[in-house]
Amino acid sequence: GVCTTADCTQSASRLLENMDANVDPCDNFYQYACGGWLKKNVIPETSSRYSTFDILRDELEVVLKVNLGHFCVFFPSEGQIEKRGGAPLLDILPNVFEWPIATDHWETLEDAIARLNEKYGTQVLVNFFIGTDDKDSNSHIIHVGGQTSLGLLSREHYTCTGPYAEPCRAYEQFMIDVARLIRTDRSLEVNETQIREEVTRVIELEREIANATDTPEDRNNPVLLYNKMELGVLNANFSLEVDTQVFDWSYFTRKIMGTVGITVPDTENVINYSPNYFRRLNPILAKNTKRVLQNYMVWRFVMNMVVGLSRQYRDTRKAFRKVQTRHLLCEPCPAAPCRRLCHLRQQQLDNAVGRLYVEESFSGESKELGEMISVIREVFISNLDHLRWMDVETKKAAEEKAQAICERIGYSDNIKNDTYLNNEYKNLSYSAEEYFENILQNLDYVQKKRLRKLRVKVNKEEWVTGAAVVNAFYSSSKNQIVFPAGILQPPFFGKGQTKSLNFGGIGMVIGHEITHGFDDNGRNYDKDGDLKDWWTPSSTQNFVNLSKCIVDQYGSFSWDLANGLNLNGNNTLGENIADNGGIRQSYQAYLNYVEKNGNEPLLPGINLNHQQLFFVNFAQVWCGTHRPEQAVNSIKVDVHSPGKFRVLGSLQNFPEFAKAFNCPKNSYMVPDKTCQVW
Ligand SMILES: O=C(O)CCC(=O)N[C@@H](CC(=O)O)Cc1ccc(-c2cccc(Cl)c2)cc1
Numbered sequence: 106g107v108c109t110t111a112d113c114t115q116s117a118s119r120l121l122e123n124m125d126a127n128v129d130p131c132d133n134f135y136q137y138a139c140g141g142w143l144k145k146n147v148i149p150e151t152s153s154r155y156s157t158f159d160i161l162r163d164e165l166e167v168v169l170k171v172n173l174g175h176f177c178v179f180f181p182s183e184g185q186i187e188k189r190g191g192a193p194l195l196d197i198l199p200n201v202f203e204w205p206i207a208t209d210h211w212e213t214l215e216d217a218i219a220r221l222n223e224k225y226g227t228q229v230l231v232n233f234f235i236g237t238d239d240k241d242s243n244s245h246i247i248h249v250g251g252q253t254s255l256g257l258l259s260r261e262h263y264t265c266t267g268p269y270a271e272p273c274r275a276y277e278q279f280m281i282d283v284a285r286l287i288r289t290d291r292s293l294e295v296n297e298t299q300i301r302e303e304v305t306r307v308i309e310l311e312r313e314i315a316n317a318t319d320t321p322e323d324r325n326n327p328v329l330l331y332n333k334m335e336l337g338v339l340n341a342n343f344s345l346e347v348d349t350q351v352f353d354w355s356y357f358t359r360k361i362m363g364t365v366g367i368t369v370p371d372t373e374n375v376i377n378y379s380p381n382y383f384r385r386l387n388p389i390l391a392k393n394t395k396r397v398l399q400n401y402m403v404w405r406f407v408m409n410m411v412v413g414l415s416r417q418y419r420d421t422r423k424a425f426r427k428v429q430t431r432h433l434l435c436e437p438c439p440a441a442p443c444r445r446l447c448h449l450r451q452q453q454l455d456n457a458v459g460r461l462y463v464e465e466s467f468s469g470e471s472k473e474l475g476e477m478i479s480v481i482r483e484v485f486i487s488n489l490d491h492l493r494w495m496d497v498e499t500k501k502a503a504e505e506k507a508q509a510i511c512e513r514i515g516y517s518d519n520i521k522n523d524t525y526l527n528n529e530y531k532n533l534s535y536s537a538e539e540y541f542e543n544i545l546q547n548l549d550y551v552q553k554k555r556l557r558k559l560r561v562k563v564n565k566e567e568w569v570t571g572a573a574v575v576n577a578f579y580s581s582s583k584n585q586i587v588f589p590a591g592i593l594q595p596p597f598f599g600k601g602q603t604k605s606l607n608f609g610g611i612g613m614v615i616g617h618e619i620t621h622g623f624d625d626n627g628r629n630y631d632k633d634g635d636l637k638d639w640w641t642p643s644s645t646q647n648f649v650n651l652s653k654c655i656v657d658q659y660g661s662f663s664w665d666l667a668n669g670l671n672l673n674g675n676n677t678l679g680e681n682i683a684d685n686g687g688i689r690q691s692y693q694a695y696l697n698y699v700e701k702n703g704n705e706p707l708l709p710g711i712n713l714n715h716q717q718l719f720f721v722n723f724a725q726v727w728c729g730t731h732r733p734e735q736a737v738n739s740i741k742v743d744v745h746s747p748g749k750f751r752v753l754g755s756l757q758n759f760p761e762f763a764k765a766f767n768c769p770k771n772s773y774m775v776p777d778k779t780c781q782v783w
C-alpha cells in the first residue's frame with residue numbers, strides 16, 4: 106500500500122524536490138539525487154559551503170537565538186563597547202608581557218608563551234595541553250607539540266602567491282592597522298616604516314613556523330606520535346635557543362602547572378608528539394630575535410581580541426574577515442540575541458546551550474536509536490565472518506572491540522540537572538561594563554579546568570560534545586560513539602519517517618561511527634581505548650593493502666569546484682573507510698528489518714521502492730555546493746571528502762546499490778575495480 110501520513114507526504118515531496126529524475130541514476134547518482142536541489146539553491150553571501158547539512162546547523166542556531174530570552178545575561182550595548190575603545194586590550198597587554206611593536210619597552214619571552222597558554226588558552230609556538238594517555242586511557246598526561254593554530258587558514262597560505270596573495274596582504278594590513286591604533290591610543294610616535302618593517306618580519310617568521318609544522322600525513326599514525334619521555338629528557342634533547350637564551354621546558358611547564366597548584370618534577374613523563382617540528386624550529390628561532398618572536402606570539406593573541414573592541418578596532422580586520430579562522434571572541438552582530446548565542450558557545454557554555462535546545466526541540470528518540478545501534482552493531486560483527494583478509498584471531502579481537510563500544514544518544518543527563526549546571530557556572534559573572542574582561546576571565550576558568558585534569562583520572566562518562574550539535578562522534582580513547590540531539594532529526598531520523606529513510610540517514614551515520622573504531626587510526630586502539638596492537642601482522646598487511654585501494658580511488662577524483670584539484674586520498678582515508686563501512690552495515694540492517702517486519706508502505710507520488718529510497722535519502726544528506734576558495738582549502742585541511750565524492754565513492758564500491766537501480770556493468774556507478782575493507 107501507500108503511506109499517506111503528513112510525514113510520508115512531507116518526505117516524498119522533500120525527496121522529489123531535491124532530485125532530478127531526468128538524470129540516469131547509473132550515470133551519476135549524486136546528480137540524480139541532488140540535481141533538483143542544485144537547481145533551486147544559491148550559496149548565500151555569508152556561507153562558504155552550503156548543503157543540507159549546513160542548513161540543519163543554521164536552523165539549529167535559529168531555534169537557540171529565538172529562545173535566548175531564558176538567559177538573563179546582560180550584554181553591553183554597542184554604545185558601551187564604543188565608549189571603551191581599545192582600553193580592554195591595552196589594559197591586559199602587560200599581562201602577556203607586552204607587544205613590542207606597540208610599545209617602547211617590553212620584557213621576556215619564555216613567560217609569554219606560558220601566560221598565553223594558562224590564562225587565555227591560546228597556544229602559540231608550542232602546543233602544551235593535558236590529554237588522555239593513549240597507552241593508559243584512564244590517565245591524563247602532558248602533551249607538547251607543534252599543532253598550534255596559524256594566523257592564516259593553512260600552511261599553503263604563507264606562500265602568499267596566487268589565490269593566497271590577497272589573504273596575505275589583508276593579514277599584513279590588519280597587523281599594521283592594529284599596531285598603529287594601539288600606539289596612537291598610547292600617544293606613542295607612529296613611524297609607518299618601522300611598523301611595516303616589523304610586521305614584515307613577523308609574517309616571515311610565521312611563514313617559517315608554518316613550514317616547520319607537521320603535515321597531516323606526518324600526523325596520521327598515533328603509534329608514531331606516541332613519544333613518551335621525562336620532562337628532563339625533553340629539556341635536554343629538544344633545546345630551543347633564542348638570542349643565546351635556552352628555552353627551559355621545565356621552567357615553562359612549572360610556570361603553567363603552578364597556576365593550578367600542581368608541581369611537576371623533571372621525572373614527569375610527557376608525550377612529545379612533534380619531535381621533528383621542534384628540531385626544525387630550532388634553527389628558525391636561532392636566527393630570530395626575542396623581539397620578533399614576542400611580536401609574533403602576542404599578535405596571535407591580539408588578533409583574536411580586536412573583535413571585542415570598538416568599531417575602529419573591529420574595522421581593522423574587515424578585509425581580513427573573509428579568510429578568518431575561528432576567533433576567541435564574538436563578532437558583535439546587529440541583533441543582540443545572535444551575539445549572546447555566540448558568547449554562550451564561546452564561553453564553553455555548551456551544556457547551558459544544550460539544555461535550551463533539548464527543551465525546545467528534542468522529543469527523546471533514544472529508544473528507537475538504541476535499537477538501530479544494536480542491529481547495526483550486529484551486522485558489523487556478522488560481516489566479520491565473511492572477511493577473507495582477516496584471520497580468526499584478529500576477528501575475535503575485532504568482535505570484542507565492537508561489542509565494547511559504548512553509545513551516547515541525545516544528551517547527557519547532567520544538563521537536566523539544575524544543581525550540576527548551577528555548579529558548573531557558579532564562577533561566571535556577567536556585567537555590561539566588564540563583558541570583555543568576563544570573557545577573558547572565562548577563558549581562564551575553562552583553561553584552568555583543563556590543566557587541573559593532569560592528576561585526575563579520565564571520566565569516561567563525560568560526553569565529548571554538547572547536545573545542540575548537528576554531528577556525530579567516535580572517541581578512540583573512550584571507544585564511544587555519540588549521537589547528539591542535534592543530528593536526531595530529518596533527513597537523518599524521524600519517528601514519522603519510513604525506516605528506509607532512517608536507515609539511509611542516521612543508520613549510515615551509526616555505521617560510520619562504529620567503523621571509525623576500525624579505520625586506519627581507530628584500529629590502533631583496543632576495546633578499552635588503549636593504544637595496543639590487537640592485530641596479527643598478516644591481517645595488518647591485508648588491511649594496509651585494502652586501504653591502498655581506497656586511497657587510490659578517492660585520490661583519483663578531481664574536484665571541479667577546486668579548480669580540478671584531486672582529492673587527498675591519504676588525509677581522507679579514515680573518513681572514507683568509515684563511509685564505506687557505514688553504507689554496507691546500515692543497508693544490510695535495513696534488509697534485515699524488512700525480512701523481519703515485511704515491506705513498508707510506499708511513499709506517495711514517488712515511484713521508487715524502499716531499497717531505492719534508502720539510497721536517495723543517503724545521498725541527499727550531501728546535496729550542496731562550495732565556494733572555490735573554500736573548496737581549495739577544504740581539500741587541504743578537511744579529513745572528510747567533499748559530499749559529492751563521499752556519495753559516489755561509497756556507492757561505486759557497493760554492489761547492492763547497483764542491484765537496487767539495475768545499473769549495468771559498464772556504467773559510471775559500476776566501475777570495474779571496486780574497494781572493500783569492512
Ligand atoms: O561537517 C562536515 O563536513 C563533516 C560532517 C560529518 O561527516 N560528520 C561525521 C562525523 C565523523 O566524521 O565521525 C558524521 C557523519 C555525517 C554524515 C555521514 C553521511 C551521511 C550520508 C552519506 C554519507 Cl556518504 C555520509 C556520515 C557521518
Ligand SMILES: [Zn+2]
Binds near residue numbers: 621679680683
Ligand atoms: Zn567520520
